[in-house]
Amino acid sequence: MTTIPKRRRTISPPALIALSFAITIVVGTLLLKLPFATYTPISWTxxxxxxxxxxxxxGLSVFDINTTLTIFGExxxxxxIQIGGVGFMAFAVAMLMILGRKVGMKNRIFIQESFNYQSIGGTIKFLREILLFVFIAEGIAFxxxxxxxxPEFGWKHGLYYSLFHVISAFNNAGFSIFPDNLESFAGNSAVILILSSLFVIGGIGFIVVVDIWHKRSIRQWALHTKMMVYGTLILNAIATLFLLILEFHNEKTIADLSFIDKVWTSYFQAVTPRTAGFNMMAVGNMEESSLLLTLLLMFIGGGSASTASGIKLTTFMIIILATLSYFRGIKEPHIFKRTIKAELIVRSMAIAAVSSCVVFTALFLLSITESIPFLPVLFETISAFGTVGLSMGITDDLSxxxxxxxCVxxxxxxIGPLTLFFLLIRAKKESYHYSYDQVQTG
Structure with a gap:
């Protein structure tokens, strides 16, 4: 009598990505509860x-990192931060490579899914280049x-502060071991340039970095790379200009700084919401118009396959392009002499819709559980979703x-809206469609 072997249940790449983050969080929680991880005991929550x-x-924190955590805890x-920024699966596969183990097809698929890489072929080379770039970028910045x-803090503290903030900046974490985050460095061009360069590069996406690395000519860049580079430059410039104008006479932020220092500080505060989380202005003291602009920047986020989150800049750009094309009577939107596929437009709309639902649901629940004004709660929620870390100072007041x-x-x-979508819904390919009909909109 022959027995039919049972089908092995395989875990899907999106589920494994989510699971790897969940396991890392659990392990991190247990380690932070160790007696020698904190100066005073902290709650499980x-x-x-x-x-x-x-x-x-x-980068959101319910306590001061430097005074609560020991060196071990920090x-x-x-x-x-380093594991979360680059990805647990990337480090796991890297360990297999270091140990001389063969990297199977399943692990290659996971790497492809983690970084939104286009094909299975070349994933190992792609991973090597990413890890090499990470350590080179962090090393130079350090x-x-x-x-x-x-010279300012001495060898011991100077080196440690540099290491901590470089890793935090490149991975767009926003954690700082200074009591006022980076407010005391407002206008410091050297610190601003080094740290902002790190989180801009980290947030632009590894696919973009590798593409630029291999293609010296801008004409050879992929469409995604061009959209990310030009989109980042334009959005950062606009945000800097608006923040400079809006905060110019605000005595609680940059009014007392020189003009050059105002520009530098406005630039840093304009690029940090996507999605670094450092701040050189006291967020709670910013103008409401500046806060509204910051909310938009946090929701947009950085690039795909990067250390940043949010709906992603390319998603935002595709939605804007599709909208403008519709009003101009153009059937298919295009940019840089390339046409955007209808599939990408629908996908972008879905990402924005799912993201909005997550933010709205969380905001609704927090409005029930918390006795805090609406704007700070809204700011905290979008900051959490965009994994930014900026706060109006209510984090430690939350229940x-x-x-x-x-945390959710x-x-x-x-993990991203699409990973969430694939975890909840199994996609089906339909071999049929119903007849068309009209629905009134607008």
């Missing part, structure tokens, strides 16, 4: 919140920042339930 914030490279946070901070809600939002924001 606060440990879980901090581990989630670090793993999802958000290194745990730093480790979670040396550069140490050059300024070692335990509110902190758990934000941070997790969903990091």
């Amino acid at each position: 606060d440990a879980f919140f901090t581990a989630t914030s670090a793993t999802t490279v958000t 290194l745990i946070v730093l480790f979670l 040396i550069a920042l140490s050059f300024f901070w070692v 335990s339930v509110g902190k758990v809600i934000l 939002v941070m997790f969903l924001g990091r």
